[in-house]
Each structure stands twice: as C-alpha cells, then as structure tokens.
Amino acid sequence: MQLEINDIQGLVIRGYSNLPAADFLILSITDGAAAKKWLADIQKDITPGHHKPKETAIHIAFSFEGLKQLGLDRKALDSFPMELEDGMTTRHKQQFLGDFGNSAPDNWEWGGRANEPVHMLLMIYAKDAETLNACTQTYMAGFSQNGLKLLQHLGTTVLYERKEHFGFRDGISQPTIKGLSRTDTNENCIEPGEFILGYPNGYNQFTPSPYVAAAMDHKNLLPQSSVNGMHDLGKNGTYLVFRQMKQDVSLFWKYMDKATQNTDGTNNEPAMIKLAAQMVGRWPNGTPIVVCPDGEMPHMQEDNNFDFRNSDPHGLKCPFASHIRRSNPKDSLDTDRKTSISVSNKHRILRRGRSYGPPLAETLKPVDCLNATKCDDDRGLHFICLGADIGRQFEFVQNAWINNPKFNGLYEERDAITGNHHNPQDPRTTGVFAVQHPGLRVRHTDIPEFVTIRGGAYFFMPGIKALQYLSSL
Amino acid sequence: MTQHGAYSIVVDIKSGMQQPLYDLLQKIDDSGVEDNDIIPFKKITTIHFARFVILDACKDAYGKDIPAQLAFTTNYDLPLNNHMQQMISVAGRGLWQIFSMCEKFPQGAYNASMLELYLQNQSLEADTFYVGVGYRSVQQIHEEHVLRNAINDFADRNRQSIQQQPANTTRQQIIDYVHSNADLAFARTPVPNASEKWNVSFYGKLIGLAILFIVLLPIIIPFVIVWMLIVLSIEIREKQVPNDLTKDHIRELVNRETQLVQAQFSALGNVKPGKVRLATMMFLLRMTNFLAPYLFSKGKLSGIPTVHFARWLIINEGRQMLFLSNYDGNSENYLRDFIHIAAKQLTLMFCHTEGYPKTRLMMFGGAKDAEGFMEWARAKQIITNVWYSANKEVSVDNVYSNSKIRNGLYGTMSETEASEWLRSI
Secondary structure (H helix, E strand, O other): OOOOHHHOEHHHHOOOOOOOEEEEEEEEEOOHHHHHHHHHHHHHHEOEOOOOOOOEEEEEEEOHHHHHHOOOOHHHHHOOOHHHHHOOOOHHHHHHHOOOHHHOHHHOOEOOOOOOOOOEEEEEEEOOHHHHHHHHHHHHHHHHHHOEEEEEEEEOOOOHHHEOOOOOEOOOOOOEEOOOOOOOOHHHEEOHHHOOOOOEOOOOOEOOOOEEEHHHOOOOOOOEOOOOOEEEOOOOOEEEEEEEEEEOHHHHHHHHHHHHOOOOOOOOHHHHHHHHHHHHOEOOOOOEOOOOOOOOOHHHOOOOOOOOOOOOOOOOOOOOOOHHHHHOOOOOOOOOHHHHHHHHHHHOOEEOOEEEOOOOOOOOOHHHHHHOOOOOOOOEEEEEEEEOOOHHHHHHHHHHHHOOOOHHHOOOOOOOOOOOOOOOOOOOOOEEEEEOOOOOOEEEEEEOOOEEEEEEEEEEEOOHHHHHHHHOO | OOOEEEEEEEEEEOOOOHHHHHHHHHHHHHOOOOOOOOOOHHHOOOEEEEEEEEEOOEEOOOOOEEOOEEEEEEEEEOOHHHHHHHHHHHHHHHHHHHHOOEOOOOOOOOOHHHHHHHHHHOEEOOOEEEEOOOOOOHHHHHHHHHHHHHHHHHHHHOHHHHOOOOHHHHHHHHHHHHHHOHHHHHHHOOOOOOOHHHHHHHHHHHHHHHHHHHHHHHHHHHHHHHHHHHHHHHHHHOOOOOOOOOHHHHHHHHHOOOOOOEEEEEEEEEEOOOHHHHHHHHHHHHHHHHHHHHHOOOOOEOOEOOEEEEEEEEEOOOOEEEEEEEEEOOHHHHHHHHHHHOHHHHHHHHOOEOOOOOEEOOOEEHHHOHHHHHHHHHHHEOOOOEEEEOOOOOOHHHHHHHHHHHHOOOOOOOHHHHHHHHHOO
C-alpha cells in the first residue's frame, strides 16, 4: 500500500536534524470559531511529508479536549481511543505510567491536574535560532485575536554532539517505516500502520482509526472509513505523546561518582562513566556496550545492529536492567528468538524528542558535569514520540518494560535512568541496579530519581486533509 | 512437594440480594482484603489466590435466562480437608454471612458443619486447572522469597570482602550465613523431592494414555478427520455474535488493577449453541487439564511466563464458560501475551464462546485477529469484587529463581557451578 506521503505531517517521516532550533507551544483554545479560522489560515504552513524543508517546518496536534473545543461531534469524539480521551493524569494512568512523588501530575507545570486544560500543540522547527525566533514571534503575535492562549512556551537546546543532558548521544535507535526509501535490517523495518493510521500494522490489520459520519463531511475531504457510512478522520494521522522530563544532571553524576570512588574517596573517572554507560546500555558517544563492553568506539556510535540473546545471555556486557535492554528488548524476551523480536516490534515508537535548558557543562563531559558549581538551571528532555496506538506502544513500554520491577525475570529493578520509585505500595523509595558479573553481581542501591516529569499530554496529529476538515467544522 | 487444588463454588444469588451482597463484598475490599473482619484472608494460610465474583444475570446462547450468581474460588495447598477446615475456623461466620444471600443455603443461626456441607456439596470441579508455580506451597514461596532477599542483603553488606575470592568461598560464606540465621532455619534442609511412588503414578498415567492412544490410533484418525470436518462446517455456518463493549467497561476494569506486581482476570462467556460444540470443548478442556502438568511444568502456560494459576469452569449445564487467572503485570500485557505467544493454543480453548474472532479448525484465525481478540476479551471480562493474593510481591519468574537460589545451598559444587549459582543471586 503506497504511503500518501503528501498527506502525512512531515514529523512522522523525519526528525529534522537539519533544523536544530525548535519551539513547542502549548495552547488553549478560548474561542473555537476564531481558532478554526486561524487553523484554516495556517494550514498551508504545515509541512507535509514530501517536503524536505531547509528553513522551517511547522506541525500541529490536538488533545482530546482540543478536538472537542473545535466542535467535533460526540460520535466522532467517541471514535478516538480511550488513551487520548483519558489523557495521562487519571488515577489509573498515574499508576500505569508510574508518575508518583515529584513526578505526580498534581505537581506538573502544564497538562497536570492543577493546570489549565491543554488543547493544542504547535511545533516550530527552524535552521537557526534567529529564524526560529522570527517565526515563533509571528505566530505568537496572532494568538490572542484568534481565540488562542499560550499556556507554555517550551524552548529547546541543541547540545554538543547531539547528546542529551546526561551526556549520552540520544535518538539513535529508531524503527524504519516500511514503504519509505530508507533501507534497514529486516528486523528493524516496521509496518507503516504501526505509526500512521490507515495502513496495515504489525498484525496485518488496520489500527482503529477515528471517523466522522459521511454526512458531516460536507466538502468530502476525507476518505471512506472501514466503518460503514463513515469517513476516516485518522487516515495519515498519528498520535503524539509529549512528556517534559526534567533531568538532574548534577545528581546523576554525583551518584555515579560516589558509587565508584576509589577506596581513598577519590574520583575514578573510567569506573564512573562505565557505571552510567551500563545503566544506559550505551557509551556516551552512543556505542552499544553489548558490542563494545570495554569502551566507546568512534565508528560504532550509531550502531543498532546488535542482539542480546546470543552475544550477552547473562547480562555480563549489558546489564539486564539497562535502559536500552528494556526499552527495546529485541531478541532477549523470555520466549524463542523469533517470537521475542516480533513481540518487541509490536511495541516500537518513533522518537522525536529534543533537549531543553542550558547544559550543565558545555562539553557535557562527565567530569565537567560533576565539577560544575551552578546546578540549579532547569534542563531536561522534551520527550516526544509518535505511534498509531498509544496504549500498545508508549504506555506498554513505560508500564511493562521501563517501570516494571519484574521486567524479564528481574526482582526490584526499574529503569535506572528514568524509573520512578515513589509508588506508595513500593517498599523502597529509591532504585536498585545490578551489574552482572561471572560470579556474584554488584548491586547499586539507593539510586535517586534523576528524572522528574514536569508536564505532558497525549495529542492527535492529523493528516493534512483531516486538518482541513477540522478547520472547516 | 505440595500439590494444589482449585476450589470453586458457583451458586445463584437469592432474588433481591445482589445489591446487599455487592455491598458486603465491597466492604471486604475497602477494609483490606488481607485482614478484614469478614474473611481475613491472610490468616487462611493454605490460600495462594482467592476471589469473589458476582456474575450478573444474563441470557445464554439460546436466549434462556441465567440468574445472577456468586462465584467463590481459591487456589490452595492440598489436602482439601485441611483447607476447608482452615477456611471455616478462620472465616466461617463471614462465609456464612455471604452465602446466606445465596440459594439453597441452610437457614438459621451459624452452624459450622452445615456450612462445610454446603461448601462441599455445591463445589465444582475445574474443567481445566493450570498451575504455574510448580509444586510449591504458599509458605515455601514466601520463605524462599525471604531467603533470596536476605542473601542479597548479605551480599550487599559484604560486597568489598567477597568480590575477589573464589566462588566456592563466597558460596560457603552464604551457606554459613543462612545456617547462622534463625529466621532462615527452614533453608537448612532442602524441600523433599517427589516420592518414587508419586513419580511412578504421575508418569504411569501419561504412559498409559500414550499406549492407549497408539493402540486406538487406527480408530482415532478417521474419527478425528470426520469430527474436524463437522467442526469446520459448523465454523463456516456459525454467525458471528457482536461483542458489546464500552470504554466505561474497560475503565471500570482497569481502575481496579492497583497492585504493583500481580493482577487477576475473570471472564464469563456464553458457550456457542450445539451439542458438537459442547462435546468438543469439554474434550479439549479435559484433555488440556490432563496434559497441563506434563506440558506446562516450567511455569509457562503455552509459553506465557507470567501465569501463577488459571482455571476454566464450564457452568450452568454447559451453557457458560468462566475463566479465572492470576498473573504478573496487568491485563493489557497479559492479553497481548495471549496474542503474541500462545494464539493457537488459547484459541483452541476459548473459541467455543460467543463473540470470539472467527476460527478455522479451532486453531487458525482466532487470536491472530488482534483487534477482534482484544475486543472479545474485554467484553467478556467481568469485575472481580474481591481478590486476594498471598505472595503478592513475587512474580512467577521469581518463584523459580528463588528455588534455584535455595537449591544451591545444598551439596558440593565445582568452582564453575558455584560461580554459575552466584550469578543467579
């Protein structure tokens, strides 16, 4: 099935590494009619998938409340999945995603229980800060007279060597969407319906897609839905998960330092970096530790073509609880190899996150971060991912793999980097991380939370025609 | 070694008593399932898992009414008599209070022997019973988890000194530690293995069946072929019954999944009409019941590594299937495991209920239709009013790893073996 790439928002196709500057504007719709008029005006700005922009790219997505605010009818709203409707902050979702303690949605800066409802996300990408600023200002100037209110202006930062704040190269492992021109290993090529509505998914089925009654689509903008008498509102759209993750870089490296100090209390830099790399599963430059357990290699930094089962069955190279081994377990799940890969691939996500806030140290070198004195700036990652099924993809990965202490035979180890240890039922409020050895493991305890959730929401990112439809409501 | 039983009772609720019963069960849940005054489950030490489920009044596949019913089930350590006595001595009055809202229950003041008689007479045999925790008692699972944690804490405390020494030296230190700790006295000796007699009878049955199967093969083959053709023709003709599912139903179900490690699943469905269906289903369930201890003895139900116990009950004269399971994780990943790992095997068991995605020869299709399967499963899933787990912090995988750690405390080991054992800690 040919991908209708000109109807798909370009962010699904590419992450815009050539447009390093970005702003994310979290908006509320105060006047639906005015907002629709504005939408109709700006929809020409939205970057479709067949464009390869060199200056700017603009994308837009709506929360469930936002769709309601635009005046979408009840029946159409009901056809959206429960995840979008319920959002991230119900009691169940809090439990499911593990947002407790400082990460509890009561404490968020936006999208939380105490905040104004989020309706819309406008994403602006540009080739440099100046272009971005001009573009963002132009949009912002028009908000108030167009029934829009800016709730949060989330800026971003490009860090040295495209690393994230802890100093590790990020966004390396991405699935390749079948049907695009990119080539990849068979195992990493994923059916387009896993990420774009309206195409066959990993089960060779169509992921349920929202629809509107044919009679409501006066201009006949939308294609036929598989549901009788309906038009497909989801076609070429996807869902977007946004989580603002604050990172405490100083705490991170202080922990690694303390856990690996020499007996005389001096810093052991290689050991400190190795422990952090074991928690991540990659060396700072991106080299997978399962391939190079002794140190990073310049030519291996983007390597994804590795497995766990045969090369590291006992976790001696890459510990069982490391971040990459649990966020994409590949062939290491407790089934046969083929089943494990196929199961893992039912839970893939396209990551489009960007860092924000100034780096603790410009170089991002661990020792520089450790010795930095001014640590109180706000910094972190705007985690953004795309997928056709929020429940089966993002939520599953977060619940069953990342934050599950029993993941794949473990006992009490959550993700050492992003795990949350404040579930009220949990006997301890800190993390545990075991590094496997040929004999007895070395277990690191009292791991604090390095990452705190500060905001978040689920969005529907419509296809271009669906966007036209929404603005014509 | 301990063997397990699946106690089940499904009885009609007296008319007008469904709400008071619901309220009473809610009270158990609200005031703490472990130590409430009505059924203080924690004190019934023979129970691994237990639940109360109210089955709403409904219609069967023929449109005939089925009244509201109460199901009470336990997964317990045999013998039954011991379990029964314990339930009655600890929670007799609570059970009396609950079942007095049900039909055929004796009238009047509390009477322990009348209660026992009722619980025995009304009980049902599970048609398929799966045990994922091997031959371990509630106590053994608990103790071995305590042991594993203690050994880990010991290893952490002595990390510096035991890092650089031969594996057998470390192992001996751990053994000495266990022997010196009064709380771990249970671990000084291994759990006895199955007796010779038990093994003979266990494998004898399997061999007996295999011989019978081979001898009867000339009859079985044509019979199975004809039977399959009949089933296939039924499958082709069968009308698909739509599943009635709302988002609110799913919300109500998942909102009750609040445990950190484990969750439960209760599902009730109508058996599809027809005698061939019923006979085929009963044969498959009973056959699985017989073979399960041989096929799924390593804690994996058709490859699914997270199920502690599961049972299939055919109730109301073969008109309904009640499925109950206890597992690690949550219902979303549990159902995904069904689809990803055991689609064919579980389709064979479940395809006899209405609304199940269309099958061919009871194995093909079915759960391969992931959307259809999820919809069916959620539509048939019902609220579990009270759910209790004795070892709620232990996963199936942990149960096996803990025993492996314990078993490493006995006998002698080569340096390599000792090293391997240390790795499992």
